[in-house]
Each structure stands twice: as C-alpha cells, then as structure tokens.
Amino acid sequence: MPPDSPSLPLASFLRRQFKRHWHGALRKPGDTFNPLLFYLMVVTLFPLGLGPDPEVLATLAPGLLWVVALLATLTVAGKLFASDYADGSLEQLMLAPHPLYLAAMAEILVHWVMAGLTLALASPLFAVMLKLPSQAIPSLVFSLLLGTWSLSLIAGIGAALTVGLRRGGALLSLIILPFMVPVLIFGASAVREAANGYDAASWLALLGAYALMATVLTPVAIAAGLRISVDN
C-alpha cells in the first residue's frame, strides 16, 4: 500500500463490519425469528405425529432437538453473504487491505448470534415441550452453543461456494450435510447421555474440538469460496 494513503486499523475495520451486519440483521428480524418459529413449528408437529406418550417423546427428544436445530440452520444458511454479493460489497471487501476471511467471520458471528445463540438459549422451552428430562437441559444448551457455532461456520463454506448461483438453495444443503453430521452425532449423544443420567463431558469435549477445528480451518475455505463466487 502507498505509504501515506489512509488505512483503517484492523480492529476498527472488523468493528465496522460487525456493526454493519448487526444493524442489517436487526432491521430484518425475520432472519432471527424464522429459525425460531420453524423450530417451534416442528417441535409442535413431532408430538402430533408420534403421539403424546411422554416416555416415547423423552427417548426421542435428544435426537429430535438436534435434528431440528440442524434443519433450522439449513433454512437460513442461504442468507449468508447473499446481500453483500448482491450489492457489490463483497468485491469491495476483496479489494480491502484487510483479510477477506476476517470480514467473512464478522458476518458469520452476527449470523450465529442471531440464529444459533438464540436457538441455544430458547432450547429449554423446546426441551420441555418434548419432555426431555430436566437434568439434560444444561447439556442441551451447551451442546447447542458449541454446535450451532460449528454449523454456522460450515454453512458459511456452503454459502460462500453457492452465493453466486441462481438456484443454490438445495445444492447448499446437499453440499454441507456431510460436514454437519459429526456435529449432530456429538450433540445428540451429549444430550442423550445427560438424559440417561451419565456425564456428557466427553461428547461436549468432542463438540468443542470440532468447533475449534472449524474456527481455524473454515475461514480459509470460506474466503476461497467467496473469491470463486465473485469471479464467476
């Protein structure tokens, strides 16, 4: 960069990106509430379909709660990077002197707070509706906190690769499904162990490991995917 051209420090740049996406998300509350509403609807449908027997529901609850969280993530995954791609901000971010993957992480962080964190915090309500034993609720919340972060990062990879495509929605789900499966297995097992009265720590540790690995590795793929999509 030329020596005396103005350049924003990295921290200010990231803060600005975060605020931009945060205010954008607040102006479209649907992006937050649609996953929650979807979750509520599906959690209502399952007892109607499976029958109200509380023991049956309690047995199935750990898996159901996690599968619905995965599906809720899939419903909003397509919205990541979409508005930035549409209005050209993505190209500007690619030209900025700061790493693209950090700007992308700022957007994913906002997306996670809106779609993942709220889901994790609202999960006790859904757990009660599906008759999950209350001893499993802390594990549920913790597993969803860690898991939805991984899911948001994985959704970021899929969104980065498909944002420029016309009908990328179903393709996005197909692409990222295999990567979400370990999170589902670890998360549901954690909740199931806790519901049966055992210690869920090992499964939560695996979730944490996956989340750390995703945090380190996905930004590379996301930035590469964004560059490919813009070049398309």
Place this chain on the structure above:
Amino acid sequence: MSNMWSIIHKFGSPPWFYDFTQRWLRWLLPITVLLLLAGSVWGLLFAPPDFRQGNSYRIIFIHVPAAVVALAGYYALAFAGLVSLVWKIKMADTAMRAIAPIGAALTFIALATGSIWGKPTWGAWWVWDARITSMLLLLFLYLGVMALFEAYENRATAAKACAVLSLVGTVNIPIIYKSVDWWYSLHQPASIKFTGESAIDASMLYPLLLNIGAFYLLFAVVVMLNMRAELLSDYRTASWLQQRLGGQP
C-alpha cells in the same frame, strides 16, 4: 529430481496425455479385464465357502474392492483439486470431472452389494453402523461435487469451487468415520491387517487382494477413458486433436 518434475508436468499437456493414454490403454485395458475376471472367477467360484455364512459371503469380492477404491478415489479427487488450485493445471480440472462420477458409482456399488449381502447375513437391507453410514455420507460428498460442477456456468470457476469442496471433504472423512464409529457399531471390524496375522484365511485373502488390485486398475482405466472423452469434447476444434483423429488440421 527435475526429471521427475518434468514427467509430472507432461501430464498437464493435453496432447501428451492423449498420446500417453492411447499407448497405455492398449495393454492396460486387457490386463485389467483379465485380472478382474481372474479375481472374480476365483473368488466367486473357487474360493471355499465360509464356515458361518456359506456361499453368501462371496459378494465380498465385489463389495470390498468397490468400497476401498471408492474411498481412495475421493482422495484422488481431492489431490486433483489440490493440484488444480495450487499449480493451476487445467488437466487436473479434467481429472476431477472424470473422477467424481466414477467414485460416486463405486460408492453406490459398495452400498448396493453391501445391502444385498446384509439381507441374508444380518437379516436387514440396511443398518445404521459406522462404515455404512460413512459410505452413505461419502456418496453425498461425491454427489455434492458433481452437483457443484453442474451448477456453475463457467467451467474453470466450477472446477475451482469443486476443488475447494473436495479439499474440505478430505479433512472431514476421518471425522465422519470416527464420529459414526463412536455412535454405533455392528459392521465387522477390519480383517485385513497390514501388520501381523490377518483374520481372514489365505484362500479367501488372495482372490480378495487380487480383485482389490484389479478394481484399482479398473478405476485408473475408466478415469483415463473419461478424461479422454473430456479432452475430445473440450478440444474438438484443436489442431493437435484433429491430426490424431485423422481429420484435416
């Protein structure tokens, strides 16, 4: 060392690759068919029946090679993606396009033959155990790569996107396998060990190894044929291809 690099770089040249495969396929294709026939006939007809499963175990001679090569094929796909992204060699893109459907087909064959095997032995067409579920997810990975190729209009960009996707998948294959393994396990644990005694008898091991080798060769042959087809399509107006096909240059 530079000689090795120059050989590898030659693969990046479409005319050189076309001539190379023309020469090699002439004898590699018959040899592959021969080895496949030998391994399959030996295993399906001449290997002794199993103590517990009788004759229904014989599908192992198709099922295991298909599964092994399907998994190896994904790593070949990812390696081609790496070469394409890092060294920007267009032949690697062609290789990726060729490998993806073949790997998907092999995965499907492994799943189908496994299902056929499972019905008489386990009593079920499908069970959710570590290996089967991991193979199903491998099929989804392959299908995802194939779908992504078709979704992009620009062929070069499509190859780059699929390279990224296949590389991400590589990291995840061990994780998928381990996570499903910890989740539930019914599938027979590994009988073929590279160190120590194998749990499978030699009279069954040798035809199995022969067929595994034959399937690897088959994979190489079919990938080469597929890549030649891609070259014929992509370079149909190029003079070097016209010369080799006997048309006017």
